[in-house]
Amino acid sequence: MEGGFKSGFVALIGRPNCGKSTLLNKLLQQDIALVSHKANATRKKMNLIVPFRDKNGVQSQIIFVDTPGLHHQEKLLNQFMLKEAMKAIADCDLCVFMAGIHDKTQYYEEFLSLTQKPHILILSKIDTASQEEILKKIQSYQPYANRFLSLLPISTQKSINLKELLEEVSTHLPLSPPYFDTEILTDENLKYIYKEAIRESVFNNLSDEIPYESDVKIEKFIESDHLNKVFAKIFVEKESQKSMVIGKNAQTIKRIGKQAREKLEILSEKKVFLQLNVFVQKSWSKERAKLKNFGYDFED
């Protein structure tokens, strides 16, 4: 290939809620990954594929791996999530470690204790800090300068340094033909993307522990030219949670359904009929066999 082609896996790692999934959606120019203002939203790793041409004209296929946040929670589902992030670190060519601009350097130190992988350090959400705070924070990472390849402050919201990040990532990618079809944004199947869209609506519309103790299964999915029909089930752990998900006069479930359907319509570029039903499955997130049944398999 003229000028060579670069391709590789780049794991995006960081604390819950630092803005990983938001950044990847922005780079993809499509909202595929689940984003929430609540932490611990992403549960499984997902490949999000960004084509890029660098300033010298060299083309690359950057396969970003969105990952669950690194955390210290001991619940079984959280342990699965941590394992997913660790697997992404082990399998990638390069890591990007994202720290929030207001985070302590301690989280980065923890990452350093986990791996020797070459990595770029990015400081996210700089739109929420003053110039002085940003400079101070950059200073505080200087003692680790021999560990990171480069350090970039970014803001997804204000599109600051995003192209620079891609430029930097592509510099460190290995020469390789593309791993995936150059047209696709993810190798994940539509069913999983739909599941995440509905889960996002659950995260947006419910509070307390319910988003964390609920999950979604797509039961049936019928595609036709002008309409996709999606039949999905929301699972919770307790009867009381089921009542909350449904809400008074079924108002909450209607809101969840409307928001999810609107997102599904954007994703599939056609009308969507969405049917949601709520079920109780006791302890689904607390036993390995049940978790596996929801697609969170420790053996994978």
Ligand SMILES: Nc1nc2c(ncn2[C@@H]2O[C@H](COP(=O)(O)OP(=O)(O)OP(=O)(O)O)[C@@H](O)[C@H]2O)c(=O)[nH]1
């Ligand atoms: N102000 C500001 N907020 C941002 C920016 N990027 C993301 N956010 C917000 O940060 C919150 C968390 O974003 P996510 O992308 O879900 O974070 P995450 O790191 O994927 O979180 P987990 O999946 O839980 O690990 C959301 O409310 C985003 O809107 C940014 O550049 N600036």
Ligand SMILES: [Mg+2]
């Ligand atoms: Mg996420």
